[in-house]
Each structure stands twice: as structure tokens, then as C-alpha cells.
Amino acid sequence: METHAVETALRWIVLVPLIGAAVNGLLVRRMPRRIAGLLACAAVGVSFALSVKVVLRLVGMDAEQRLVTDTLAPWLGLGPLHVNIGFAMDQLSAVMALVVSGVGFLIHVYSLGYMAHDAGYNRFFTYLNLFIFAMLTLVLGENLLMLFVGWEGVGLCSYLLISFWFNDEANAAAGKKAFIVNRIGDFGFLLGMFVIGTTLLPELHHGEGVFSFQVMREYAHLLGPVATLAGLLLFVGATGKSAQIPLYIWLPDAMAGPTPVSALIHAATMVTAGVYMIARMNFLYVLSETAMAVIAAVGAVTALFAATIALTQNDIKKVLAYSTVSQLGYMMLACGVGAFAAGIFHVMTHAFFKALLFLGSGSVIHAMSNEQDMRLMGGLRKKLPVTWWTFLIGTVALAGVFPFAGFFSKDEILWKAWSQGGIGLWLLGFLGAGLTAFYMMRLVSLTFFGENRASDEVKHHIHESPATMTMPLVILAVLSLTGGWLGIPHFMGGQNHFETWLEPVFHQEAAGHHEADLVQELEHGALGETVAVLATSAHVTHDVIEGLDHAGEEAMEWTLASASLAWALLGLSLGTWIYTKRQGLAAAGQRFAGGALHRVLLNKYYVDEMYEAAILRPGYAVSERVLFRTVDAGLIDGLLVNGSAILVAIVSALLRLFQNGRLRFYAWVFASGAAGFILYLTVSG
């Protein structure tokens, strides 16, 4: 009975925010604002409480058995193609559900204050609840299709919320861009699903859901031949959702949405969906070295590339946006080198400190009468004390300073990049980390230090935000400090509880199983014993080497961690020094690079312009001039359709000439016909 209650709790985690959205949405014009906001917060609060309840149940289970499932109904049963509507929570989904509902709840509360004076208040909370519903479907769906439902659902909410203030057409365009770029990713996602589905379908027993994560994992050994193709296609989807090269272009524009949206959707939760998906499909990805290498490379390059752009942006939210792209690159890098747990660890810590930074920037923007240009800020340290202190904590956490959350997760990623990827990947990540510290301190200096550069009118209105906004900041600041302690690595004397918790999800049962099968098969053969002996001795040798390596490895971990820390501190100090004491130096730096490099960075490497010139404009021109005007209107309709009609008209007009009713004409035709006939006979005869 008790278990049953826990299982059905799973569906309510997802459905309660949907109910919240439905009630607020249907009564959008009747609902009093206070009630609408509180209802939305309560709905997410319930989701969080229920998530905690189910997670506690998971904790009480055996490590290998941790799974709660809740199947609602079959969605489709078409011959062998079975898909269920259902939810499942294992260790990975547990982390994601807690982060989504927990951080989601804090951001809902924050929005009560931030959106208090907005005309679209009720509509805002409707969308926000709808987003939580979709995001929880994504992380709790029991199969790839449910994940995709959530995947598209969060994309829709992102679209609706980016273009929330649609009076400005630029915002509407940004929302549309986000949706369409994500659709390009989904194109790959769908094809990846088809590859997996058609590969597995003939092998399944009746009633097994082909896209169920359980089933796919069980049959993972069959996916070997298509792993690279399927893995890369799904990764195309992930580059869209998680803003990786080449599909990251929508995320900076997405900052057009209200700031709580940037914090919730475009930093803490939705954009990590690609990382979650890859971690979820780990059993597929480990089968393809190529796919993994591509993910690691794309992640590492994105991490550095986006960090360079963040150096030059003047809009406070744009800096944070490129920072998010960069941090998502680190998560991808982790997945690419097989350190899925490290990637998810960074998903969690990043959710804390990046949500904090965005909400902090929201508090700044709120105080500055909606100004977002940092060149018109400054000196806010004294006037916004809570915002300042929490923002500082978020900054050092993001920069990766010990003992803040970002240190542990980023260090874990860089270590795994070094030990499992290679020095090149590590170097890209390492360089990016220093830049991260630098651009964040540039942001902090321009915003909080020095003199305020705003107009007197704006200056007059500067005030600290209300408690609904500062309380979430404080809680997130605490989490940004302590969140990393869940994963203190072994070399520092910790237990790395986080990795241990996720271990059963990422441990390669299927592959191991397959190998064991192979060994068993060989053992039954003639060479059986020899092979068994060889296998054992190889195992022993491996253990010995590992033991010897262990000491050296630990030293290396210490070295790298210290280097990262020193590098981060250097970045932080340089950023502070240049942008408070030596403003001239920054300008000189810009001049030194001849201004050209600065201009390229400021304009984001002109990538948007390239897409525009290479794809959008030619695409429209061809569709308009060639397809529509020439082929459709001209060739098909004009020449062929109406042309044949005209031809019929001409022929009938000609024939009509002969049917003119004049006797003399008929006689003349008859006579000339007869004459022709006789002529023919004489000539041929």
C-alpha cells in the first residue's frame, strides 16, 4: 500500500504544476493577482515536497534497486510498437527532479516580487507552471518519447516566455528564433529515435516498450552497429537544447525574456536537458568512441569560445548568457569523456550559482529601473547589500574557488578531461576557467564597484529588492557555497557521495554483461581453460598497475586542483584590478588588439550574420523567386495547367472556324478536299 502511494506520488509531481497552469490559464482574466501567484508557487512547492518524499524512498532502497515507476496508460500499441505514458525515478531523475522543482520553487517566489507590477502577471505564472510541468516530464519520463514530449514542451514555454513582452517585435523574434533553432536540433533527435527504434523493434518481446529506458538499456548490446549514428543524431538535439556550437545562437537572444525566466529556463534547468539526455542515454554513448569524442570536443570548444565572447559584452545578462553557454560546454565535455556523474554534478551546482547570478542581475536591473548596460551602472555595493553579497558568492562559486560549489564540480570535470580525455581537452577547459573568473570579476567591478554612472533620475530610485526577491537569493547563496560538498573527491579525503549515488545509473551493466557472455562462450570452447587463465592473469596485472598508479594519480589530482584554483584566483584578481583601478588598461587592451579582435568578440564572431547571409536570405529568395514565382505560378500553373486550358481553347477556336454554318464554306472545303484526294491518287498512283 505504502509503495503504491509512493508510485502514484510520481505522477502528481508532474501533474500538479499542470493543474496550476490550467487553473491560472483558464481564469487568466478573472483570477486576482495575489491568488494566481500564490497558486503557482504552491503548485511547484507541492511538486518539490513530493519529489523529496519519493527521493527519501529511493534512499531507503538497495543501491542497485533504486527505481520507482508509475505507468499511467499505454500511449500507442501498434503491432510491436509499444509506447507507454509513464514516469520513472532513479538516482539520476531524482537529482534532476529535486533541482527542477527546488530551484523552480525559489524562482517562482522571486517572481512574485519581480513581476509584481507587470500587466501580464497571471499569464506569466501560467507559463511558468507549464514550464515546470514540461521540465518534470522531461526528467521523469520513463521512455525517450516522454522525454521528447517534455523536450518540446519546455521549448514551447521557452518560446512563450522569451516573447513574453511581445509588444517589442525584437522579443517576439528572439522567441521564434529559439523555437526554430531548437526544432533544427529536434530534427536530429527524431532521426536518432528512429534509428534506435527500428534497430531494436524486431528483437523485442511482445509488449516491451521500444523507447523505454529500461528496455533500451537491456538491449543496448544490439545497438553497437548504430551507436555512432544514433548517438550523434541525438547529440544534434542536445546542441540545440543545451546551446552548443553550432546551435547556441538562440540562447543569448533568449535574454529578451523576463529575468526570472533567464534564471529558471535559460540557466538552471531547460538548457541542461541536453546534458541530462546524454547522461540518460549513457549506455548508448559508451558504445561509440566517435560520438563521445565529438561530444567532448564540441563541449570543450564551446566552453572556451563562449567565454571569449563573454569578455566583451556590456549587457549584464548577455555576459551571464555566454557564461551559461560556456558552462554547458563543460558539462558536455564531462559527458564526452565518460564522466557522466561529473557532468550532472556540474548541472546541479551550476543550477544553484547561475540561478543566483541571474536573479541577482534581476535585482540589479530592478533597482536600476530596467537598465541592463553595465557601463551605466557601478557602485551598487552599498545600496544593494544583500544582492551584492549573494552575487559575490555566486561569482566565486562560478569561478571555481574552494570551497564553493563550482570548485568541486569544475575540478572534477577538468580532472576527468585530463585523465580520460587528453591534455588538449583539459587545456581548452582550463583556459576557459581562467577567462570565466576574469569576465565575472569584470562584471562585478563594473556593476558594484566605483561610482554610479546612471542618470540622476535612475540613481534616485535605486533600492534593495523586497524580501520575496532577496530570500531566494540568500537560499541560493547558501546552496552555492555548500552544494559542492556533496561531491568532495577522494583525494581530498572525501567520499564523493554524489558520484556514488549516481554510480548504478552509469555503471555499464549491459556492456559488462556482453563481455561476460563472450568469456563464457569461450570458456565452453576448446580453448576455454587457457582463456580463463589468461583473463585472470590480465586482471591481476591490471590491478597491480592500478595500485602503482594510484599514488601518482593522487599527486596529479592535487596538482591540477591547485593549478585551477590559482588560475581562478588570478583571473578574479586581474578582473578586479583592471576594472576598478586600471580602467585605462582595459581600453589599452582593446586598442592593443588593434580593436579588430575586440570588435570580432563584441559582435560574437559575426556568427548570426553568417547564418543570415548563408542560409536565411538565400533560402527566402529561392523560395520566393524560384519556387513560388517561377516554378509554381509560372511553370506549373501558368504553362502546364492554364497552358493546357489555353491550348484546348485555341484548338477549339480553330475547330469552331469550320463549324461556321455557311454553306458556301462547306462546299469549298468539300471541293478542295475532293481535289486533294484526287491529286493524291494521281501522284501516288
Next chain:
Amino acid sequence: MTFVTDHILTWVTFVPLAGALLIWLAARSDASARFMALGVAVVDLILSLHLVRHFNVTQATDQFVEHVAWLAGGRISYSLGLDGVSLWLVILTTVLGPLVILSTWTAITHRVREAMGFLLFLQAAMIGTFLARDMLLFYIFWEAMLIPMYFLIGIWGGKRRIYASVKFFIYTMVGSVFMLVAILYMSVQAGSMALADFMLLDLGAEQQTWLFIAFALAFAIKVPLFPFHTWLPDAHVEAPTAGSVILAGILLKMGTYGLLRFAIPLFPTATLALGPWLAWLAVIGIIYGALVAMVQKDVKKLVAYSSVSHLGFVVLGLFSLTTTGAVGGVYQMLAHGLTTGALFLLVGVIYERRHTREIADFGGLAHQMPAFATVFMFVTLGSIGLPGLCGFTGEFMILFGSFGSTLLPHAKLLVVLASTGVVLGAIYMLWMYQRVFLGRLSNEANRGLPDLNLREWAVLLPIMILIVVLGVKPAPLVDRMTPSVERLLQPLHAEMARLQADDPQPMPLVTDLARLTEEER
């Protein structure tokens, strides 16, 4: 009641026709004509629900069969039947029926009696087309649909209505003539006009090829398949809203229905040889329709071209020759009927208020008509295949089924190309939405426009509910379609088995199919 239930198909088909005659003869005022038409359509809907309730889920063959000898000593019969494919198309027709009539309430103000009569007449002909199991009867219903549609466009249409209606009439007529010749040829061979007897014919490959082409041409024009589509934008732009809704919602499905009901099972050899060509035309249509839709300046024309794209998906699904793809195709017919029907209704709402459909005349409409904008967004999402709404279900089955097809050469390439339609669909719909609804309310003429009224809600809400239901709960519909679709594909499997028996060294493709069919048993 058995009087009704024993001949339920006849009742469902002819109640609207009787209603039409009644209105023409007896309706005294415009209002009474409207109410009578609405009443008749509602009665027909209720009658059709009987079909859903008493439908045997596991039966693949026709149900509620009526068969009466009619002409030529019984060689021509009055023969109606309903399987899992016809079932949902009939329901789609009877559901849209009353909604369409309700949508004309204030839009059609002159010659109301005639309009109501034609709408009901059209409904009878459409239902008959889905139910007829005698080829002459089918052909009669098929051509009968043209007459009311011709008048609906020609009398209540826009500026170029005469051009559009004549073009529509002649174009579809030309295609049908070839089909008539093919039907007559086959009836001589079969000794009757019964579809069942046609199915028993053992036709040679060459005969099949010519007959298939004659049938497929008639259906391809109706779908319309690229490049036979140019009558459609003209017809849609000039047709009154009600005409467009029926045209897009149901009439276009006659083509895809015909392909599945007749062309594929009657001519399996030709289908295997020529089907891939149609699949390629379908995929070209998906991309071409979407790109051309993107550059349209008139909302209605944009939606019309989007139909070319969506129907391409249907044809691809059918000619994947897989159960999943073909079921997806039938499902997509329903989904497209709902979403595109609703889009034309919505375009009608704004046209009635502003008498323009130019995108450039709008902008920021969401400020003035928030409910209308919300409904439009919702239907748009259904149309572009957001998972959880109806469009996705059909597209998913089509693309997934086609991807695994062993009978369609280059199936995977075709699916890759077709899937770009998913991206393009989002582009043209959302871009149009942005230009019409978002931004500032720039055109003063749009200020003060009233939002949706109660009647308009009554028309749109049932469709919105169905868009969700078909997205979330496809199983009840799919379960009822699948056996019938499998039955329609059965001749292909038999043909493959025969080829295999003839060929001592079977192609890998053939063994795959044999294995598949064995599993299905």
C-alpha cells in the same frame, strides 16, 4: 430503433441529403434554414456515434454492411460498408459538419437557403464516398461532391470565384475521367461493379500499371500531390470559409483515402513498382509546399500551401507500405482535418471582421484579441506537430514507419528529407504568427476589433479538445484502424510472397517481408 440501426450507414449518409431537400423546399426564412441545417447536422453526428459505440475493434473487414442489388441484374449494387479506416473519416465529417454550419451564421448572408442545402448535400456525398463498396456507387458519390463545392465557391466566393470554381471543377474532373475508364474496364473483366469482385481480379503487370496510373492520377489531383496542386491555393483563396474548411478538412482526404482503399490493394504489382515515385512526389511536396507557404503574403494562401506539405506526409506514410506508416497516414488525415480546418475557421473569424487576409495589414493583434490569439497559437502548435497534440502523433507514426520500410527504396533518405518539413513547418507558421499577432498594434484599422464571441468559441472549442485528445490518447483510434489497414496492405504481402516463390534466389528484402508477415500472424 432497429429500423434505424439495421440500416445505420444509409441513415448516416442520407439524413443530410434529406435535410438539404427539406431546406430547399420548406425553409421559409434565412434563420429557419440555418437552424434546420444545424439540427440535421447534429442528428447526423449523433447517428454516426452509434458507429463508434458498436464498432467491433478486432474486425478487419467491413461492418454494418448493406448490400442490395440495384441495376443490371445485380451487377451494380447499392453496397455500403465501414471498416476502421472509413469509420474515423466519417466521424471527422460528421463532427466538422455542424461546426461548419455554425461558422456560416453571420458570414453567409445572401441565398442562405441554397448555401445550407449545398453544405448538407456535400456532407451526404462525402460520407457516401467513404462508405461505398460498389464502384459505380463510389463514382457517383465522388463526382457528386464536385457539384455543391462548385457552387459554394462560385456563388459565395471572393473576387476571382468564377475562375477558381471552374478551375477546381475541370481539374478534378479531368483526373476522374481516367478513373472512370479504368473502372469500366475492370467491371467488364470482373462481371460486376462490386469492389469485392474487383479485388478478386488477377491482373497482369501491364494492366495493373495502366489502371494504377488512371486511379492514382484522379487521387493525386484530389490530394493534391505535387505538381498537381495549383488548383488548391486558388480554390482556397476564393472559397468562403465554410468551403475552405470542408475542402481542407475532408475533401482532400478523398484522394489519400482513395489511394489506400483502391489503388494500393487493387494493384499490388503496380504499387510496388510505381509507389516509390509517389513517395518521392510526396516528399518533394512536403518541402516545396512548406517553402512556398513561407513566402506567402496572404494568410489563407499560406495555410493552403501548408496543406500541400501536410498531405505529403500522409502520402509518404501510405506508400511506406508498412502498417505503422499507413496507420500514421490515416491518423494524419484526421489530425490535418482538425488543425487545418480550425486554421481556416480562424482565418474566417478575422476576415469577417477586417475583410482582408494580408499579413501586412495586421501586427500586434494579440493586444486587441487575446483569446483569438491564444486559440490561434494553440491550433498552430497542433499543426506544427507539438508532442501531446494531434499533429505529432500522425507525423511520428508516418516517419517512424517509413524509416523502417523494407518495400520502399531509399526509405531512410526519404524520411530524412521529409523530417525537414518539421523544421520548415515551425518556420512558416511561427513567422506568420509573429507578423500577425505580435509586436505593436500598428494598424489603426485593427483597433477596436471584438474578440471571439460565444458562437465562435462554440465552433472552435470542440476542435481544440479533439486536438488534445488525439495527441494524448491515440490508442483507441489506432486500435480500430490497425486491422483494417493491415487488411488493405495484405494483397501486397501476397504479391511479395508470390514473387518470392517465383524467384529461386529471394532478395534479402523479400525474406525480411516474409518474416515480418509471419510475425504479424
